[in-house]
Amino acid sequence: MKVHLVGGFLGSGKTTAITNSSRVLLNKGIKTSVITNDQGNYLVDTLFISQAEIGTEEVSGGCFCCNYDEFNSKIDTLKGDVNPDVIFAETVGSCTDLIATVLKPLLTYRDSDIEEVTFSSFVDSRLLLMHLLKIELPFSSETNYIWEKQVEEAEILVVNKFDLLSPEESITVKSEAKRIYPSKKLLFQNSLSSASVLDWINVLNQPGNAMEHNSIEVDYAIYGAGEANLAWLDEEIEFNGNDNTILKIVSDFIDNLSNTIIAEELPIGHLKFLLTHSNTSHKISFTTLAEKNRQGFDTVGEARTVHLIVNARIQSSPEKLRQLVVDEINRLNSVGSITIQEKCVSCFSPGFPNPTHRIA
Template identity: 35%
Template sequence: MASDTPKIRFVMIGGFLGAGKTTTIGRLAQTYQDQGLKVGVITNDQAADLVDTNLLRSQGLQVGEVAGACFCCNFNELTSTVETLSADQRPDVVIAEPVGSCTDLVATVVQPLMKLFDAEFDVAPYGVILKPSHGLRILRKEANMGFSPKAAYIFEKQLEEADFLIINRIDELSPEQIAELSDLLSKFAPETPLLRLSAKTGEGMDGLIQMFEQRGAFGQKILDLDYDVYAEGEAELGWLNSSMQMTSREPFALDDVLLGIVEGLRERLASDGAETAHLKTIGLWEGAYGVANLVSSDTPAVLSLPSNCTTKEANVVVNARVAVDPETLRDDVQAIVNQLVERMGITVEFHQTQSFRPGRPVPTHRFSDASS
């Protein structure tokens, strides 16, 4: 990149699985575009067939995907994906969405970008979105946090390294819940600025934009992190990405399919006592798309983005992150999908299904001293 070429503003938004990162990124990208900026988005997952990538592309955004490992363990792929976006239409802003079970991103992503790629990137403050459903239980130190202490350790470390924190979904929370979350976060990270946001309605977006525009001594919080606990916490989650095509002689309501899959899985996983970190499914056909998701075992399945589409054919992608054996998760997904399509008179063809536990994180770079 030539020295007189303006740097790309690099914005990364972290947060636990189901925190609302994708919805926030979609609205943030649209806000930047409304300002006349060119925006690129980079999604990240342990496997291909990511709902987030499909959703953001369906919204007309330029999206690159880093699959197969988290940003920290696939750092070179992250920077080369930015170059690919730049080759097509150089963005003014790149918004990156890391894997929701990943932490230590300041030492392994932010610091390497600042030190090794200073000529290319202008790195924004690192914001982390709090997931209210699990956040309340973990920060309250409840006996039943939904996850083991090792998984909760990752959740807390994500909050600890943030330059600022975001309470999302305030449209779904009562004033009392917002106040309690604010108090718990202020005690957990008393020096960290706190924003309140509804990515769904747009309330609080002005504050988020202003925070990302700030310059200064950001990206300096290097974690004291036990990688053994981190790896064991991640490995407790069964990970599944599955893509399929559905066809029918008679038109079917795509939204009924999406919500039916998520609701069926919610009931099945609840009967198994398996805690859901995040479960989402997207359906796409000829410009129409819809999304249904579940963000925890104690919240309802919701049609978060209706497609209002009736069709005879659709492509469907299911992503599931659940504290259960991956093979059990694979069997559950296939069983629920097969039951649903049989009931609705639909034929399904599974294209690809990957189910596994994340491996131990091995960062490409790790800067242990922000001043070095």
């Protein structure tokens, strides 16, 4: 069994790449499963991946590093259920120090059944371009520290969303990244394309990979502050209505909420929605740099009930983030043509990172 640990900042494209790569591997008859991870309890990513009919387990309520034993038991579960050849393990986008806290513990404590662990870190090529040009990233200095540590730690650095760069920007990113990171395996990828993820799969499959796993130095006080700065919101909202405008109303709710967050100048780590109606689901994502991906969602159609799962990581206080959602719901309630019910609301600032193991 091989484990491919996949890190990288919120919204950098980990789930997209894992989903497309898993499809490619499954089509080749290679048994592939995924373990997702986040600090909330209703994970858009888990539902998104499992809808692609890929076997998925999740570690929720905390990261792999701080919930290592649960992560380990999810590997056991997958082993008992499907005995996969390959497990992709997607880490929380605000985590770093993964070589010391996840990779090395796996190699140390599970050497009997895990033949190899690889470690890839994803980065949004537009944020990397800013970093290379010495333009400050849009987060607090502590959160920027996490982003920088994730790049520093990468063994395989996947420079993702490369399709969103202009030809000139692509040349700059490629040449500068090669110059600054000579010891990293660099990939310039568009994870939306199965052809493009093939190069990544080939790198992951290189036997032995001959990677030396070097833990990095991390200042946990700054790391903890950087995580805490990104409030987490997790909830399900049920919309009920009697006419065929409900999909448009939910779509407007999503747009209004994201526009308000942008207008308030609250940096977005990720803002993800899974919208389900009439047995179909759509993932709608907003990430740090304003691109929105609706994955084929059409606001025209019949629906009486729409379920919306919301996962947000926003640089804000939890109270403020929560209030923005409540204000938007109150605004819709005052119009009166639909009923809205919030379920399982959870909104918090993540706790201090306290890894189960740390092998320097």
